[in-house]
Amino acid sequence: MSWESEFRVILAGDLLAAARALLGVHLVCGSMRARIVETEAYGDDPGSHAHRGVTPRTKVMFDRPGLAYVYFTYGAHWMLNVTAQPEGNPGAILIRAAEPIAGLEEMRLRRLKAKSSVELLNGPGKLAQAFEIDGSFYGVDLLNRDSILRLEEGSKVGKVQNGNRIGLARGKGDGLPWRFFDADSLKFVSRSTDGPSR
DNA sequence: AGTGTGATTATCT
C-alpha cells in the first residue's frame, strides 16, 4: 500500500489526528519542496466555512479527503487547505507554515518582501504566494503523484504543540485549541498572539 | 518588542 493511500485513510479519520499527521509532510510543486510545520483543523464548528453548509466555495470541503481547498481572503491572500473527513462530512486542514527545503530561489521570485528564508513560508498567505497557489488549484488531488501540487512522505515530528486557532472573530470558533505546530521548528512557525513567544 | 491600521475583493446575507 502506497504512502499516499495510507495518508488518505489518516485524513479520513479523526480530524485533529489528521491535522497533527500533516506536520512533517512535504509539500511539493515543481522544483519547490517544503516541510509542513504548522496546521489548523476546521470541521463543522462555528469557525469553519462549512458551518453554514455547502456553497460553491465550500463544496470541496464535503468531498473526499486529500484534495486542495483554496480560497481568497482579505482582498489579498490565498489560503491552502487539505480536505479531511470522509466524503459527505466537511473537513479541511489549513496549512499555515512550512520550512523551505528546495527551490528557495523560485520562492523568492514571488516573496520579494522576505528578508530571510524563514520569511518565505511562515504564514498561510506567504506560503501560497511562494508556491504561486491561487484559485486554479481548487480541488487538485494532493495525493496523486501526477498532480502539479502534491504531498509526499516527509520526516517524523518529535514534539507537537497546540494552541488556539488564529484570526477568528470572538465567539466564532476562537478558543478551540485546534492549531498544531512542530515544537522543534518554532523559527519557521507563523507569528501569532497565541503561539510561542519570540 | 508591541500595538494599530490600511489594503482590496470573493463570497455570502
Place this chain on the structure above:
DNA sequence: GATAATCACACTT
C-alpha cells in the same frame, strides 16, 4: 453591504 482562517508597514515604548 458586511465580512474575512492575513500581511506589511508605520508608529510608540
